[in-house]
Amino acid sequence: MEIVHVYTRLRGEFGRQCLFSDRPAELLVDVPPDPRLAQDFIQKNPRDQALQACRDMSEHQVNTERFESDSCGINHVEGGWPKDINPQEMEQTIRYRKKVEKDESYVNSLLTLGSVMEHCIRQNNAVDIYQEYFEDEDEVEESPEPPSAKTINVFRDPNEVKRTVSCLSWHPDGGKLAAAYSCLQFQRSSRDMSLDSYIWDIENPNRPELTLKPASPLVCLEYNPKDSHTLVGGAYNGQIAYWDTRRGSQPVETSSVEQSHRDPVYKIIWLQSKTGTDVFSASTDGQVLWWDVRRLSEPTERLVLDLSREGNLDRALGAVSLEFESTMPTKFLVGTEQGVVVSCNRKAKTPAEKIVCSYDGHHGPVYALQRNPFFPKNFLTVGDWTARIWSEDIRDSAIMWTKYQTSYLMDACWSPVRPSVFFTVKMDGVLDVWDILFKQNDPTLSLKVCDEALYSLRLQDNGRLVACGSQQGGATLLEISSGLSTLQKNDKSLLAAMFERETKREKVLEARQREIRLKERSRSEQSREGEPGREDADHGPDQLIAKAQEDFYVVTEMERRRRDANQQPPTELEDVDVT
Amino acid sequence: MPPFPSQAEVEETLKRIQSQNGVQGIIIVNTEGIPIKTTLDNASTVQYAGLIHQLVMKARSTVRDIDPQNDLTFLRVRSKKNEIMIAPDKDAFSNKTSFLLY
Numbered sequence: 001m002e003i004v005h006v007y008t009r010l011r012g013e014f015g016r017q018c019l020f021s022d023r024p025a026e027l028l029v030d031v032p033p034d035p036r037l038a039q040d041f042i043q044k045n046p047r048d049q050a051l052q053a054c055r056d057m058s059e060h061q062v063n064t065e066r067f068e069s070d071s072c073g074i075n076h077v078e079g080g081w082p083k084d085i086n087p088q089e090m091e092q093t094i095r096y097r098k099k100v101e102k103d104e105s106y107v108n109s110l111l112t113l114g115s116v117m118e119h120c121i122r123q124n125n126a127v128d129i130y131q132e133y134f135e136d137e138d139e140v141e142e143s144p145e146p147p148s149a150k151t152i153n154v155f156r157d158p159n160e161v162k163r164t165v166s167c168l169s170w171h172p173d174g175g176k177l178a179a180a181y182s183c184l185q186f187q188r189s190s191r192d193m194s195l196d197s198y199i200w201d202i203e204n205p206n207r208p209e210l211t212l213k214p215a216s217p218l219v220c221l222e223y224n225p226k227d228s229h230t231l232v233g234g235a236y237n238g239q240i241a242y243w244d245t246r247r248g249s250q251p252v253e254t255s256s257v258e259q260s261h262r263d264p265v266y267k268i269i270w271l272q273s274k275t276g277t278d279v280f281s282a283s284t285d286g287q288v289l290w291w292d293v294r295r296l297s298e299p300t301e302r303l304v305l306d307l308s309r310e311g312n313l314d315r316a317l318g319a320v321s322l323e324f325e326s327t328m329p330t331k332f333l334v335g336t337e338q339g340v341v342v343s344c345n346r347k348a349k350t351p352a353e354k355i356v357c358s359y360d361g362h363h364g365p366v367y368a369l370q371r372n373p374f375f376p377k378n379f380l381t382v383g384d385w386t387a388r389i390w391s392e393d394i395r396d397s398a399i400m401w402t403k404y405q406t407s408y409l410m411d412a413c414w415s416p417v418r419p420s421v422f423f424t425v426k427m428d429g430v431l432d433v434w435d436i437l438f439k440q441n442d443p444t445l446s447l448k449v450c451d452e453a454l455y456s457l458r459l460q461d462n463g464r465l466v467a468c469g470s471q472q473g474g475a476t477l478l479e480i481s482s483g484l485s486t487l488q489k490n491d492k493s494l495l496a497a498m499f500e501r502e503t504k505r506e507k508v509l510e511a512r513q514r515e516i517r518l519k520e521r522s523r524s525e526q527s528r529e530g531e532p533g534r535e536d537a538d539h540g541p542d543q544l545i546a547k548a549q550e551d552f553y554v555v556t557e558m559e560r561r562r563r564d565a566n567q568q569p570p571t572e573l574e575d576v577d578v579t
Numbered sequence: 580m581p582p583f584p585s586q587a588e589v590e591e592t593l594k595r596i597q598s599q600n601g602v603q604g605i606i607i608v609n610t611e612g613i614p615i616k617t618t619l620d621n622a623s624t625v626q627y628a629g630l631i632h633q634l635v636m637k638a639r640s641t642v643r644d645i646d647p648q649n650d651l652t653f654l655r656v657r658s659k660k661n662e663i664m665i666a667p668d669k670d671a672f673s674n675k676t677s678f679l680l681y
Contacts, residue, residue, distance in 0.1 A: 081611075081613060082611075096613075097615055097616070100609065100615050101586065101589075101615065101616070102586070106589075106615075107585075107586065107588070107589050109668050109669070110589050110592065110593075110607070111588060111589065111592060112669075113666040113668065114589075114592035114593070114595075114596060115592075116652070116653060116666050117596055117664065117666050118592075118595065118596055118599070120653060120655070120664055120666075121596065121599045121601075121602065121664070122599070124601065124662070124664075125599065125600050125601060
């Protein structure tokens with residue numbers, strides 16, 4: 001029912017003042033209670049109703065539009081001279097100055113100011129204002145704060161079509177970050193996707209400092225640790241390109257297409273050499289190539305990753321990651337698409353001997369591979385859903401590994417300051433920090449950096465800043481809390497003990513396996529004479545189980561008989577060699 | 580009545596200040612921002628004259644805003660590497676302000 005009040009006014013009277021007058025109350029509507037409506041409701045008695053004698057407030061957030069600021073300097077020019085004097089003319093200025101100096105008030109005020117100034121100078125000289133009190137204070141015992149990390153900046157891909165940040169590299173001094181952008185999904189890159197990669201200054205996330213324009217998108221990019229102006233990058237089409245930041249955005253030189261890789265170059269590393277111009281690169285076409293950046297027309301050396309050591313390219317394993325440690329200049333590790341890590345020796349005489357051994361670890365491509373900077377004999381690999389730590393001596397399995405995570409691990413690296421800390425990034429956008437001295441089952445710190453997958457990760461040399469790159473082209477810069485980035489006193493020794501313990505365990509297991517195999521082999525040779533007995537590992541367990549059962553029954557029988565015969569207290573079952 | 584203070588006294592005062600321990604240089608600037616006397620090179624002088632003048636104005640107006648009877652007598656700017664000491668002249672916008680680097 002609508003209650004309407006009509007207010008009418010003559011057109012001519014609009015704008016005239018309102019003349020209000022009293023009138024008695026008028027009953028407009030009377031709605032009597034209707035008891036039938038009560039049947040639609042259930043009475044609730046008592047009822048709790050909270051009241052507060054204050055105003056109702058609601059929360060509202062406001063964010064201003066992004067304000068782009070730019071730093072620039074001001075050039076000061078002399079000014080303030082009276083109109084008739086030209087500041088460039090020495091004579092005129094000198095004459096003006098002399099005139100001012102002769103002025104009486106000048107002299108007076110200067111004398112007063114002079115005495116004030118002298119007083120303050122004497123004050124300064126009396127006390128050393130830069131004196132350091134409490135020098136060499138004993139290291140304050142920091143209360144163990146929970147580990148944390150803070151996002152400092154996000155560098156977004158300025159192009160419309162976002163590409164994945166496939167590789168990050170820090171400038172040797174740490175103020176700049178080079179990021180390689182490419183679309184790693186097969187045939188997903190669109191025509192208008194930009195080919196550029198950028199170098200960012202970490203203080204300025206609005207605009208990249210330098211754009212690198214290769215012929216094909218870069219998949220990996222590395223600063224030269226010796227010369228901070230040069231970079232080398234591996235491209236999606238297999239070429240290698242060399243830049244000098246002083247020379248601009250175009251590469252100084254690019255390798256020739258015929259001599260380069262035939263697949264994207266997934267990793268490229270600078271080598272330690274006298275000239276400081278050697279690099280080597282790895283790609284999924286199964287080759288590892290060595291280059292001298294001064295002459296990129298052809299590689300200086302070539303290695304085919306064929307485990308049968310025949311140099312057969314068809315059977316070669318595609319390489320996805322590479323590791324080189326400057327303390328061991330002749331050895332290097334290659335991580336392959338097939339989940340195998342191959343250890344190679346550069347200085348071997350024949351190509352066949354170049355491949356030393358292989359470690360079969362992961363179910364999927366080994367996306368990251370890095371030796372521990374403090375314990376070069378141990379290296380970290382990441383692939384499928386786990387991260388594994390290996391010791392060079394043990395071939396069969398890793399000495400330590402994480403449990404299977406919920407999403408694929410894409411990249412990992414050790415902390416350059418703490419030997420027990422390493423970082424991993426996953427496809428669900430999470431950055432994990434693992435401290436194996438503190439907790440082995442779970443990451444010490446787990447941060448969700450962004451919603452999309454994280455593809456690359458790099459730590460700065462001081463161990464505090466981490467950069468991780470995502471699929472949508474955003475590179476996030478985080479700062480790790482000091483607990484995770486400062487070396488504790490016992491770290492090295494504790495970690496060395498841990499690695500030794502695990503290595504020993506694996507060695508023992510390996511020795512055991514070998515023993516078992518030998519025993520089986522000798523036993524099968526005895527039983528089946530003449531037959532070439534090359535026992536497969538598969539048959540081993542079944543036979544072992546059968547044998548174990550037999551032995552068990554035999555021993556229990558013996559024991560029972562003995563007990564019945566002697567009626568002595570039962571002796572413990574001897575530890576049977578359960579093989 | 581004291582004798583007319585000569586220019587020589589002015590020179591002497593400046594020399595005394597300059598000879599104090601730790602003084603790197605002296606610049607004397609008038610209200611218009613023109614450096615009258617300086618012991619530093621021209622480029623630095625011009626830069627200091629331009630920048631510090633504004634700072635002094637701001638400091639003075641701050642002090643007077645808080646208490647109109649008050650006035651700025653001295654300003655020290657201490658930085659990591661050195662200290663700039665500024666002595667502004669009494670009368671608000673009158674002729675001379677001088678400052679030096681310590």
